[in-house]
Amino acid sequence: MDSSPSVPQLMNQLRTVSPSEPRLIWYGPDQERIELSGRVLDNWVAKTCNLLVEELDAVPGTRVALELPGHWKTLVWALACWQVGAVPVDGATEPDRPVDIVVSSAATAAVDGPTQLLVLVALGALDLKWSGTLPAGAVDYAAEVRSYGDEFFDLPPADDAQTAVEQESGNLSMPVLFDRAAACGWTPGGVLLVPADLTLETTLAAAVHAWSTGGTLIVAHPGVAVSEQLVTSERVTDRVGA
Template identity: 45%
Template sequence: MSIPAVQLMNSLRSGHATSPRLTWYGPDSERVELSGRVLDNWVAKTSNLLQDELDAEPGMRLSISLPAHWKSLIWALAAWQVGMETILDGGDAELLVTDNPGTVAGKHDAVIAVALPALAMRWPGELPAGIIDFASEVRMHGDVFLAHSDPSPTGCAVQGHNGQRHLHQDLITGFATPHGDGVRLLVPAADGLETALANSLGAWTNGGSVVLVHPEVELTDKLLAAERVQGE
């Protein structure tokens, strides 16, 4: 039995291949739009990086120390596709992904630095020794993900900020926020990564799409009309 994250990626890849599924508005007039196929491609490459380069496997933990951002959603989807547990509260984890590698505390098997600007081809400047540069490494990995091991539906998928844990089999029914069919959902990044993930899952599961907006971006009438979004 495949887990919901795998089913979701199959749906995005096949049923919504060319239509927008994730749109990001960031600082400095940054706008990124990912179709179902492109979103799946990013997730597949990141899943392959986790599995093939970092020896990730079902049951391992990934701490996501990132703001709500389109790359944060990629990392969560990739970890779930591998069958990992995503740690959102800063708890212990074998692997850590962060946009601030200079302040890493604790011990991890690997630390991955994520440059948030959309066009970043590598981390700007020098990275501490041993830190992996996501922007430069992810492009070397394959566009199709084939799991070495089947994820367990009863494994933990999310540990949230309140300590609540959700199993892989309950990602949609227990963690995701329900939304109507085909919704074009406005998701303010200011609400935090956990909320963004829950809302995005709820939208995608019912054939919808997400517009994720950085706190510094003004929600003008023009933007809202252009994207034809609905609020949370």
């Protein structure tokens, strides 16, 4: 596969090339382990895309602040933004321009003005809704996302200059992200282990490398002890950031 595939090519890789194989594995607190095949990951992304477009009126260029920790749902949101042509804004960054949508897992999250939309994301594996009080007008991701379609058809035209992520150091384009991933020397088709506290840019680079080459990404919560048994059992080929 080309070292700099487009977003449609990346998503097609997930849904058609060994779609039952694990592509994203999350190790969370309390011995939580979640494994998503390419087909299941694509399904989550499609549902999130449809929520973005149908509920949140996202269009190409819509700016979406991902105020989420390193987590498998953060990657789902990033992929969904890419697929609808929206711009993911790193939540650790103070954006230069106002964002249109805030996606957060914090109970203290709030919108900045009447035109900004808020989505609250419960991160627990068994969370079917937001556990706290939902602010007026906010969207409960866990409660709503499953009702949306399993496929996303309203694909925007491919844009080689699409922003992969907006961060403090400036906008990172999709081709540059793929090029950075290719330059890291990670094993093609391997199993990449990423600590969840790395930057969003690094995690996304590892993700696109793994998925565009038919590999697997493992994201481990900072509280998870990465033992040699885990590394061996998951057949980890590269430890990102180690």
